Amino acid sequence: MARSGKPTRDKILAESKDLVFQNGFSGTSIDQILEKAGITKGAFFYHFKTKNALAKALIEEFALEDIHHMNAALTKTEGLNGDSLSRLLQFIQEFINMMSGLGDPYSCLYASYLYEPNQFDQDILDQITDTLLTWRKTMEKLINNVLKEYEPQMEIDVQSLADHILVIFEGAFIISKGYKGKDLTAEHLKHLKNYFTLLFCKKK
Template identity: 55%
Template structure:
């Protein structure tokens, strides 16, 4: 054996992610990553065969983290599973609490970075991103279906798009937040989603 390479690999992933969120993928050169990590080509190309390989690894790790936070939020609200509206509101609140405490705008979402340069990536990466976005849709939609067992909607609307609103706010919020330099902008948008749900659903008589 030899010394452990995992810290090196992790450092590359971490720094390249930060750089891509600032400069985009094409705007982030391998040399730039090596400069930030104080490594050399040998180390980089030992852990990643190509730059595209790094992209794939980055997205896969990002997706894993994304889905695990979603599952954690679902778990953290399980105690409210027979108060489905309260559960969804608390589900959103978890993310508000994180985003409202930021001192600088959220660095952004890799999905957005990649979709903004989507032609540079192969179909597999794009499929994985879309699949994850639809997983959010599906899971939130289930929470909403539970609500409908006890509530009516003031305005009829498909739950599909209503569930998407959550992700739309994240992606759009991050962009605006970075542009106008207001760290809590996304949290405020999520509050509006809470408001909307609160007055959209009314208890069945």
């Protein structure tokens, strides 16, 4: 056997992710990646058969981390299972904490890909949909548990309300970029927390 290729592969993934967020996927050339990663073309195409294979690896890694964050927040708030509302609110608070320390605007690979969808194979786009659906299912459960104990102040569609957290994430990322300042996600998640608090102020 030769030496391990994992450091090289990881370097390619890390550097190309940064480049994609700055230039877009098709705006990122392989030569740029080689230069930033300090490798050659042979090394790149040893680890990734095509440029699209890199795209797939990138989104797989990103989705894995994403769902991992979601599950971590779920686990952290498991103790509050008794009060369904504080569980939901604390779940959101976990992400407020997570995004609070952030300097530069955060970037999401889903949004990056979805604004040039023709560049990617179908399975890549499907993976994004799957991850969104996982989020939706999780949020629906949390909300439905609240609905057992609380009477919502307004008529709401659970699925739409479940999606709303992702909407705020993605939107906040973009607006943060638009203002070129620091990331604004935390403060916008607070509005979601407010919304939930006001919506479920009355027990059944």
